[in-house]
Amino acid sequence: MEATGPPVRESVEFTRIVAFTDGVFAIAITLLVLSLEVPADLRGADLHEFLVDSWPQLFAYFLSFAVIGRFWISHHVIFSLLEDFDRRLIVLNLVYLSLVVLVPFPTELLGDYGDQPDSVVLYAAVVGTAALLSWLMVRTSLHRGYVHTEQRVRAQHTAAGLVGATVVFYISIPVALLSPLAGQLFWLVMVLQGRVSPRARAR
Amino acid sequence: MEATGPPVRESVEFTRIVAFTDGVFAIAITLLVLSLEVPADLRGADLHEFLVDSWPQLFAYFLSFAVIGRFWISHHVIFSLLEDFDRRLIVLNLVYLSLVVLVPFPTELLGDYGDQPDSVVLYAAVVGTAALLSWLMVRTSLHRGYVHTEQRVRAQHTAAGLVGATVVFYISIPVALLSPLAGQLFWLVMVLQGRVSPRARAR
Amino acid sequence: MEATGPPVRESVEFTRIVAFTDGVFAIAITLLVLSLEVPADLRGADLHEFLVDSWPQLFAYFLSFAVIGRFWISHHVIFSLLEDFDRRLIVLNLVYLSLVVLVPFPTELLGDYGDQPDSVVLYAAVVGTAALLSWLMVRTSLHRGYVHTEQRVRAQHTAAGLVGATVVFYISIPVALLSPLAGQLFWLVMVLQGRVSPRARAR
Amino acid sequence: MEATGPPVRESVEFTRIVAFTDGVFAIAITLLVLSLEVPADLRGADLHEFLVDSWPQLFAYFLSFAVIGRFWISHHVIFSLLEDFDRRLIVLNLVYLSLVVLVPFPTELLGDYGDQPDSVVLYAAVVGTAALLSWLMVRTSLHRGYVHTEQRVRAQHTAAGLVGATVVFYISIPVALLSPLAGQLFWLVMVLQGRVSPRARAR
Numbered sequence: 001m002e003a004t005g006p007p008v009r010e011s012v013e014f015t016r017i018v019a020f021t022d023g024v025f026a027i028a029i030t031l032l033v034l035s036l037e038v039p040a041d042l043r044g045a046d047l048h049e050f051l052v053d054s055w056p057q058l059f060a061y062f063l064s065f066a067v068i069g070r071f072w073i074s075h076h077v078i079f080s081l082l083e084d085f086d087r088r089l090i091v092l093n094l095v096y097l098s099l100v101v102l103v104p105f106p107t108e109l110l111g112d113y114g115d116q117p118d119s120v121v122l123y124a125a126v127v128g129t130a131a132l133l134s135w136l137m138v139r140t141s142l143h144r145g146y147v148h149t150e151q152r153v154r155a156q157h158t159a160a161g162l163v164g165a166t167v168v169f170y171i172s173i174p175v176a177l178l179s180p181l182a183g184q185l186f187w188l189v190m191v192l193q194g195r196v197s198p199r200a201r202a203r
Numbered sequence: 204m205e206a207t208g209p210p211v212r213e214s215v216e217f218t219r220i221v222a223f224t225d226g227v228f229a230i231a232i233t234l235l236v237l238s239l240e241v242p243a244d245l246r247g248a249d250l251h252e253f254l255v256d257s258w259p260q261l262f263a264y265f266l267s268f269a270v271i272g273r274f275w276i277s278h279h280v281i282f283s284l285l286e287d288f289d290r291r292l293i294v295l296n297l298v299y300l301s302l303v304v305l306v307p308f309p310t311e312l313l314g315d316y317g318d319q320p321d322s323v324v325l326y327a328a329v330v331g332t333a334a335l336l337s338w339l340m341v342r343t344s345l346h347r348g349y350v351h352t353e354q355r356v357r358a359q360h361t362a363a364g365l366v367g368a369t370v371v372f373y374i375s376i377p378v379a380l381l382s383p384l385a386g387q388l389f390w391l392v393m394v395l396q397g398r399v400s401p402r403a404r405a406r
Numbered sequence: 407m408e409a410t411g412p413p414v415r416e417s418v419e420f421t422r423i424v425a426f427t428d429g430v431f432a433i434a435i436t437l438l439v440l441s442l443e444v445p446a447d448l449r450g451a452d453l454h455e456f457l458v459d460s461w462p463q464l465f466a467y468f469l470s471f472a473v474i475g476r477f478w479i480s481h482h483v484i485f486s487l488l489e490d491f492d493r494r495l496i497v498l499n500l501v502y503l504s505l506v507v508l509v510p511f512p513t514e515l516l517g518d519y520g521d522q523p524d525s526v527v528l529y530a531a532v533v534g535t536a537a538l539l540s541w542l543m544v545r546t547s548l549h550r551g552y553v554h555t556e557q558r559v560r561a562q563h564t565a566a567g568l569v570g571a572t573v574v575f576y577i578s579i580p581v582a583l584l585s586p587l588a589g590q591l592f593w594l595v596m597v598l599q600g601r602v603s604p605r606a607r608a609r
Numbered sequence: 610m611e612a613t614g615p616p617v618r619e620s621v622e623f624t625r626i627v628a629f630t631d632g633v634f635a636i637a638i639t640l641l642v643l644s645l646e647v648p649a650d651l652r653g654a655d656l657h658e659f660l661v662d663s664w665p666q667l668f669a670y671f672l673s674f675a676v677i678g679r680f681w682i683s684h685h686v687i688f689s690l691l692e693d694f695d696r697r698l699i700v701l702n703l704v705y706l707s708l709v710v711l712v713p714f715p716t717e718l719l720g721d722y723g724d725q726p727d728s729v730v731l732y733a734a735v736v737g738t739a740a741l742l743s744w745l746m747v748r749t750s751l752h753r754g755y756v757h758t759e760q761r762v763r764a765q766h767t768a769a770g771l772v773g774a775t776v777v778f779y780i781s782i783p784v785a786l787l788s789p790l791a792g793q794l795f796w797l798v799m800v801l802q803g804r805v806s807p808r809a810r811a812r
Contacts, residue, residue, distance in 0.1 A: 016631055016685060022219055023635030026226030027433075030234065030304050031639065035647075038238075038311040047312075047321050062301060069297040076219060094678040098671060101638065105645040109656075112647055118656050225422055229429030230636075232507065233437060239511040241441075241518055250515075250524050265504060272500040279422060428625055432632030435710065436640065442714040444644075444721055453718075453727050468707060475703040482625060 017090060018079060021097065025072045028101050032064050035108040060111035063187075064103055067127055071100055071134065074162065078138055081155050084146040092137050099130040120176035120183040128169030135162035220293060221282055224300065228278070231304050232271045235264050238311040263314035266390075267306055270330055274303055274337065277365065281341055284358050287349040295340050302333040323379035323386040331372030338365035423496060424485055427503065431478045434507050438470050441514040466517035469593075470509055473533055477506055477540065480568065484544055487561050490552040498543050505536040526582035526589040534575030541568035626699060627688060630706065634681045637710050641673050644717040669720035672796075673712055676736055680709055680743065683771065687747055690764050693755045701746050708739040729785035729792040737778030744771035 036057055042050055082089075106123040113119040138159040141147050147155045168187065176183025239260055245253055285292075309326040316322040341362040344350050350358045371390065379386025442463055448456055488495075512529040519525040544565040547553050553561045574593065582589025645666055651659055691698075715732040722728040747768040750756050756764045777796065785792025 013685070013689060016627060018219060019222065019628065020631045020635050020681065022223045023226055023429075023632055024639055026223050027230055027636055027639040028642075029300075030227055030230040031642065033231075033234065033304050033307050034237070034643070036305075036308040038308070038315055040315070042316065044319055047316055047319050051321055051325065061305070065297075065301045065304070069301075072223065073293065076216065080216060090682065094674075097638075098674045098678075101642050101674070102645075102670070104642050105647070108647040112649070113651065113656055116653055116656050118660055122660065221422060222425065225426045226429055226632075229426050230433055232503075233430055233433040236434075236437065236507050236510050237440070239508075241511070241514040243518070245519065247522055250519055250522050254524055254528065264508070268500075268504045268507070272504075275426065276496065279419065283419060424625060425628065428629045429632055432629050433636055435706075436633055436636040439637075439640065439710050439713050440643070442711075444714070444717040446721070448722065450725055453722055453725050457727055457731065467711070471703075471707045471710070475707075478629065479699065482622070486622060 014085070017085075017093065021075060021079075021093060022072075024097050024101060025068060025075070028103060029065060029068045029072070031104045032061050032068075032107055035104060035111055036061060056114050057111035060107045060114065063110075064107040068100060068103055071130060074134055074158065077158050078134070078141070078155075081138075081147050081151045081158075082141055083148050084144075085141070086144070086146075088144075089137060089140060089146075092133065092140060096130060096133040096137065099126055099133065102126055103130075114184065115180055117177050117180050117183075120180045121173050124169045124172045124176060124183065124187075128166050128173075131162050131165040131169060135159055135166060138162065217288070220288075220296065224278060224282075224296060225275075227300050227304060228271060228275045231306060232268060232275070234307045235267050235271075235310055238307060238314055239264060259317050260314035263310045263317065266313075267310040271303060271306055274333060277337055277361065280361050281337070281344070281358075284341075284350045284354045284361075285344055286351050287347075288344075289347065289349075291347075292340060292343060292349075295336065295343060299333060299336040299340065302329055302336065305329055306333075317387070318383055320380050320383050320386075323383040324376050327372045327375045327379060327386065327390075331369050331376075334365050334368040334372060338362055338369060341365065420491070423491075423499065427481060427485075427499060428478075430503050430507060431474060431481070434509060435471060435474045435478070437510050438467050438474075438513060441510060441517055442467060462520050463517035466513050466520065469516075470513040474506060474509055477536060480540055480564065483564050484540070484547070484561075487544075487553045487557045487564075488547055489554050490550075491547070492550065492552075495543060495546060495552070498539065498546060502536060502539040502543065505532055505539065508532055509536075520590065521586055523583050523586050523589075526586045527579050530575045530578045530582060530589065530593075534572050534579075537568050537571040537575060541565055541572060544568065623694070626694075626702065630684060630688075630702060631681075633706050633710060634677060634684070637712060638674060638677045638681070640713050641670050641677075641716055644713060644720055645670060665723050666720035669716050669723065672719075673716040677709060677712055680739060683743055683767065686767050687743070687750070687764075690747075690756045690760045690767075691750055692757050693753075694750075695753070695755075697753075698746060698749060698755070701742065701749060705739060705742040705746065708735055708742065711735055712739075723793065724789055726786050726789050726792075729789045730782050733778045733781045733785060733792065733796075737775050737782075740771050740774040740778060744768055744775060747771065 036054070039050060103126060106119065106126050109119040110123050138155055142152065142155055142159070172183045172186040175186050239257070242253060306329060309322065309329050312322040313326050341358055345355065345358055345362070375386045375389040378389050442460070445456060509532060512525065512532050515525040516529050544561055548558065548561055548565070578589045578592040581592050645663070648659060712735060715728065715735050718728040719732050747764055751761065751764055751768070781792045781795040784795050
């Protein structure tokens with residue numbers, strides 16, 4: 001325990017931060033549905049066509065649901081490792097959340113304009129930076145001695161997964177400038193990489 | 204206890220999953236009101252007419268409120284049976300929630316285009332699949348030995364109710380293709396069936 | 407304890423219902439802000455005029471914030487009296503919440519069309535019925551013996567306040583049909599009556 | 610303990626108020642993203658231009674995220690000091706929250722019309738008054754003896770920070786009437802002043 005500030009982990013304080021964060025995740029993930037808008041005054045065949053043409057929006061919805069869901073699981077893991085925290089972690093957590101909360105905006109862009117580089121680049125930048133900040137929280141916790149010695153390996157493993165996610169999304173930016181579709185396919189690497197790490201953890 | 208992964212049920216972890224899930228349910232159910240939009244610039248008689256014509260939207264609102272409310276009660280029952288859980292259940296829970304969160308979208312469609320087959324089919328597909336995933340959570344919990352022996356009968360009873368809901372909504376799909384109204388009437392079977400099972404449980 | 411069903415008050419169950427309800431209240435009260443819309447493409451003087459003309463929307467916002475806030479405080483009191491609960495109370499609570507969640511819709515109507523009887527009538531009907539259901543929860547709890555003997559007087563006092571709110575809003579309906587403004591002034595009685603009851607309780 | 614009302618701090622009551630407040634903060638901060646709207650039917654270059662022109666909206670989003678985040682941290686500190694509370698604090702808390710919840714409205718105005726005095730004035734008035742009410746909560750808690758003797762210095766320190774924020778935002782109102790930009794620059798004083806106080810606290 002090499003905390004520079006006073007130890008502030010009291011049950012109520014910690015619980016409030018976790019509850020607030022979970023609340024923000026829950027709301028951000030639920031607001032994704034608002035990107036699916038129902039147009040007024042469609043007739044029979046038009047409604048059918050509208051629904052068939054909605055697949056990019058539905059793809060963006062499920063993609064972002066998975067992305068925010070994974071961030072939430074990571075956060076869950078990170079906070080289960082903490083034995084202490086300080087104001088810097090609270091602030092980092094808020095900065096991180098400001099990007100998670102932003103996700104519905106690039107999601108709507110991706111659904112509506114997924115064939116254009118700007119949308120894919122913005123999406124990758126927001127998600128990649130959120131992963132980076134998430135990694136920074138783990139690193140800060142390790143550096144300040146807030147992670148119990150027995151859990152340090154697990155924390156480093158989580159950090160490695162978050163670096164991986166950051167790299168995948170950042171690399172997809174130049175790719176998307178060349179081909180928006182290729183940028184999105186690149187993200188599947190993330191999903192696969194993501195699926196590997198929890199199994200590794202379960203062992 | 205035949206858990207393949209390490210037992211991860213610690214108070215904070217479990218509480219966070221439940222709190223996150225309850226948060227998502229609470230938000231999804233509350234966002235339903237956003238499907239009721241107030242048009243600008245209506246005059247006296249037009250406002251009256253608008254409100255009178257809003258009954259399909261209000262019907263869709265209360266129907267979906269009841270549907271999400273029932274899903275929440277089921278989830279409540281399912282999680283009260285659990286003695287343990289693993290990452291697969293967390294992931295299943297997230298996939299399930301991605302459909303619960305989607306409900307406001309088909310609700311708005313149903314309110315605006317309830318006389319067209321596409322709306323009724325999409326609504327039934329989303330709700331039916333959510334019920335299916337809910338059943339899958341119970342089945343996985345039973346299979347992996349996360350339900351206490353004394354509670355297995357109650358879990359099987361809950362599972363049976365969820366299969367029933369799945370079947371009702373899936374059967375309503377071909378019905379709705381023939382007649383959207385008939386498809387919606389068919390759902391009343393669900394409501395009645397739903398009302399029977401909690402009483403059965405209360406005995 | 408004359409509960410007809412099995413006692414289901416276990417810490418987690420009760421906590422989840424309370425947390426879900428608080429979540430719904432918190433979201434419904436926060437969604438009120440969405441009734442305040444910012445129009446696009448206003449120029450200097452137009453923006454000023456728009457803001458000056460926004461007072462009915464702001465009035466409706468603060469009124470509904472106070473109404474939902476008071477409902478939340480009542481719910482708070484009601485649930486602090488409970489020693490037990492059953493499925494009927496859960497269902498009543500959901501029906502009650504379906505009206506609380508609806509409040510942003512008549513709020514937007516009231517803000518935009520407060521000079522027309524339909525808006526005031528709908529607002530009064532939704533709020534009055536929510537108060538009625540709230541009273542029904544207290545009465546059911548008393549009837550089924552879920553309130554501790556020492557708390558019965560306080561519960562009856564709370565019930566009386568809720569009946570008062572119901573009556574005020576229902577009486578305002580015919581008043582609003584004659585004069586929408588008079589109907590809204592009538593509600594001030596509710597606010598005053600409401601301010602009396604907590605002081606009475608605090609003694 | 611010189612509480613004039615009956616001591617009502619029981620675990621469940623206090624927890625519900627805190628949970629409700631955290632819920633409201635979490636939702637208000639998340640709804641900020643809804644001020645970022647995606648226009649329909651943009652073509653390649655137009656999308657790029659739209660995103661480049663979105664920086665005032667993004668600035669307003671991150672500013673309000675920081676403002677609500679700071680309010681939440683203050684609230685967090687205030688409530689960690691309390692040993693008791695009464696109905697007046699609950700009501701003050703609700704009035705305070707009615708302004709926090711309102712923040713997305715002036716945020717959207719600021720994003721869309723940040724070059725016009727009205728937007729900056731309204732933003733400053735809402736945020737300044739929220740800070741004032743926050744200070745009033747601390748003062749009431751101190752006055753009624755709800756803060757433990759050892760924590761009074763910390764409470765007075767928090768109160769001083771909130772008075773500072775109130776003054777900064779209120780002073781920015783006449784400044785904004787002369788120059789909207791100058792008014793917004795003035796707020797940076799708040800941010801700097803805000804950054805000083807937590808460090809002071811950490812000592």
